[in-house]
Amino acid sequence: MSGLPYLLRKILVLLLFIALQSVAIVMLVNNSYFQQNAILTVVRGWQANMWEKRSSWVAFTNLKVTNEALTKENLELRTELARLSFLKHEQYAGTENHIPVSDTFSFIPALVVKNSVNHQHNHLIINKGLADGVHPDMGVIGSQGIVGVVSYAANHYALVISLLNTQQRFTAEHKKTGTFGTLRWNGTHYKRALLSEIPQHTEVAEGDTVVTSPFSLIFPDGIPLGTVTSQSLKQGTAWELEIELFQDFKTLRYVNVVCRSKEEELREVTQKEEEAL
Amino acid sequence: MNRSLKYALHFLLILATQLLLFEHLDLGLYLYPMPYLIFLLLFPCTYPTAGLMLWAFAFGFFLDVLGGPTLGLHTSACVTLAALRNGLIKTVTVKGDLDSLTVPGFVQFGALRYSFFVLLCVAIHHTAYFMLEAFSFLFFWHTLARLTCSVLLNTLLILLFQRTLFEQRR
Numbered sequence: 001m002s003g004l005p006y007l008l009r010k011i012l013v014l015l016l017f018i019a020l021q022s023v024a025i026v027m028l029v030n031n032s033y034f035q036q037n038a039i040l041t042v043v044r045g046w047q048a049n050m051w052e053k054r055s056s057w058v059a060f061t062n063l064k065v066t067n068e069a070l071t072k073e074n075l076e077l078r079t080e081l082a083r084l085s086f087l088k089h090e091q092y093a094g095t096e097n098h099i100p101v102s103d104t105f106s107f108i109p110a111l112v113v114k115n116s117v118n119h120q121h122n123h124l125i126i127n128k129g130l131a132d133g134v135h136p137d138m139g140v141i142g143s144q145g146i147v148g149v150v151s152y153a154a155n156h157y158a159l160v161i162s163l164l165n166t167q168q169r170f171t172a173e174h175k176k177t178g179t180f181g182t183l184r185w186n187g188t189h190y191k192r193a194l195l196s197e198i199p200q201h202t203e204v205a206e207g208d209t210v211v212t213s214p215f216s217l218i219f220p221d222g223i224p225l226g227t228v229t230s231q232s233l234k235q236g237t238a239w240e241l242e243i244e245l246f247q248d249f250k251t252l253r254y255v256n257v258v259c260r261s262k263e264e265e266l267r268e269v270t271q272k273e274e275e276a277l
Numbered sequence: 278m279n280r281s282l283k284y285a286l287h288f289l290l291i292l293a294t295q296l297l298l299f300e301h302l303d304l305g306l307y308l309y310p311m312p313y314l315i316f317l318l319l320f321p322c323t324y325p326t327a328g329l330m331l332w333a334f335a336f337g338f339f340l341d342v343l344g345g346p347t348l349g350l351h352t353s354a355c356v357t358l359a360a361l362r363n364g365l366i367k368t369v370t371v372k373g374d375l376d377s378l379t380v381p382g383f384v385q386f387g388a389l390r391y392s393f394f395v396l397l398c399v400a401i402h403h404t405a406y407f408m409l410e411a412f413s414f415l416f417f418w419h420t421l422a423r424l425t426c427s428v429l430l431n432t433l434l435i436l437l438f439q440r441t442l443f444e445q446r447r
Contacts, residue, residue, distance in 0.1 A: 013360070020334045020356045027341070028349030028409065035347070038412045139411045 017171040105220045107256040108132055110140075112185065113157070117190040117249045124148060126255060129156040139218035139258040145225040145247035146170060147255050149218060158257070164190055164249055172225055173213040174241070177202050180213040183225070184241070192251045193226065198239040204231050210243050219258060284320070288336060291316045307426040309344065312434040314402055315342065317359055319443060322366050322379050327360070333359035342357045347410065354406035361401055369394040382444055392436060399432045 029036050059066075110126040128134045130153045140147040140160050149168065152159040161168050164185045172183035172195055181197040195210055208228045214221035226245040234240045260266060295313040302310050317333055337352030369390050382411060383391050403424050411420040 013330070016327050016330055017356065017360045020330055021353055024349045024353035024356060025335070026349070028347060028353065031348035035409075036411050096279070 042276075048220075071266060104261060106261065107141075108134060108259060110134070110255050110257055112252050112255055113248070115162075115163055115252055117162075120166050121185050122164040122249075123151075124160040124162050124252070124255075126158050126160055126257070127156065128159050128257060129154045131155045133259060134158045134257050135263075137218065138260075139216075140221060140255050141219065141258060142247045142252055142255050143225060145245060146212060146219055147247065147249075147252065150257065160255075162249065163193065163245075163247075170219075171177045171213040171216040172210050173215075173229075174198060174202060174204060175209040175211045175224075180215055181238075181241075182211070183243070191245050192229075193243045193245055195228075195241040195243050196234065196238065198241060200233065200237055200239065202239060204228060204241060206230065210241070217270070218260065284332065287316055287319055288332070292336065292339055292343075292403055294374050295340060297386055300344045304430075307423050308422070309427045310434060311403075311406075311427070311431050314355075314358065314399060314431065315435045315438055315443070317355065317362060318381055318398060318435070318439075320362075320380070322363070322370075322381060324363070326363050329362060330359040334363055350406060353409055354402045357405040358398055358402040359390070362398060365394060365397055365401075369397070382439060384444070390433075391439075395435050396428070396432045399428050399435065403428050403431070 029039055036266075108128055110128040110132075112124055113127050114123075114125040116122045116124075124140075124147065126134075126140070134150060134153045136150050136153055138150045140150060146163055148160040148162040148165070149170075150158050151161045163170065163183075166185055166187045168184065170183040171180055173180035174195070179198055179202045181195045183193055183195050186192050186194045198204065206228055210225045210228065212219045212221050212223040212225065224246060226243040226247075227243045229244045230242045231239050291313050295311070296442060299310040299312065304310060313336070316336055317329065320329055320332070333355035334352060337355035340351040340355075341348045379385050381391065381394060385391075386394060407420050407424045407427070416429075
């Protein structure tokens with residue numbers, strides 16, 4: 001021992017001290033519940049802390065995967081919801097075939113069997129026809145807005161002129177001011193439409209909602225259609241608003257045909273109006 | 278007498294006394310008689326720290342196994358004291374006073390210095406012991422009271438034994 005350098009000797013002594021102390025502490029911990037518990041409490045605390053940090057880090061790095069999974073699940077749930085609501089409609093349909101919504105309107109649930117969004121004059125075919133009470137000139141709505149209007153009805157199928165048809169016009173109104181105008185597709189994008197003939201004095205802002213108008217004879221009023229994304233003045237007299245539609249025509253599957261009660265009387269009145277002109 | 282034999286004899290005698298007498302002496306919660314520390318104080322001043330720690334470990338271990346309430350308590354405290362004892366001697370004594378065979382004592386250190394030295398040694402050992410025994414600061418004042426009382430008692434006991442039994446005449 002005396003032959004070794006001073007520093008080395010000190011280190012050896014220190015190591016010996018640590019070793020002996022460790023043995024003593026290990027004995028202490030192994031043989032006494034109290035001390036064991038006290039040490040383990042501290043150690044477990046550290047461990048829990050570390051595990052928590054690690055798991056929060058892992059969760060953060062996995063956010064992308066989680067988001068994708070959630071999106072997928074969301075989609076499945078939406079699909080299921082739509083299916084169930086359709087089944088519910090079917091149930092109603094089984095009894096009466098008409099779901100009364102108000103005194104004026106009732107719905108006939110239908111399934112879209114053919115649809116297109118990539119032409120200028122798009123059409124849909126639905127699986128309900130004359131036998132189910134579907135007649136030409138009835139409105140068709142989806143879950144998030146209007147879809148179109150029935151142009152021809154066979155016994156069990158009907159042809160619907162889609163909103164995505166540059167020749168079709170609907171009446172819609174700017175919800176905040178109640179000003180109505182003409183809604184038509186702009187022919188370029190299946191989520192975009194134009195609301196024109198809004199008077200120049202109307203105060204319109206981006207994000208305003210556009211709903212169906214009470215002056216429409218084929219749709220219930222107040223169905224939200226979309227939001228304003230931009231506005232431009234046409235011929236110096238009226239706004240033309242670009243609308244981003246809520247309804248996604250690409251995923252359209254379940255629709256409702258809108259029946260107006262006392263339709264015959266209404267038709268009679270409109271005929272008189274035309275005659276008067 | 279062979280020195281190692283003398284240490285072994287001290288070892289057995291002091292261990293036996295502690296186990297048979299002092300462990301059974303009930304002086305209340307605040308007084309724990311542990312005069313066995315004198316075993317570590319009887320080694321020469323220049324005895325290697327490593328050897329001292331090994332002796333301390335063995336002593337504490339036997340004490341724990343044969344009589345202590347909790348295994349490892351005395352062992353840990355003894356090893357702590359053994360590690361610090363030689364440093365304390367250097368602090369307490371005047372440089373150059375010591376030769377290799379001097380054993381700490383009243384005559385060698387002077388009464389005041391020796392008492393102070395014993396007090397420090399007992400304080401170190403007892404701090405380690407009582408803190409390990411309590412193992413929390415929850416009852417800190419209680420622990421501190423036990424520590425202080427026992428330190429005073431054992432310092433007195435060790436000084437007494439040193440004076441009566443182990444004092445070396447020059």
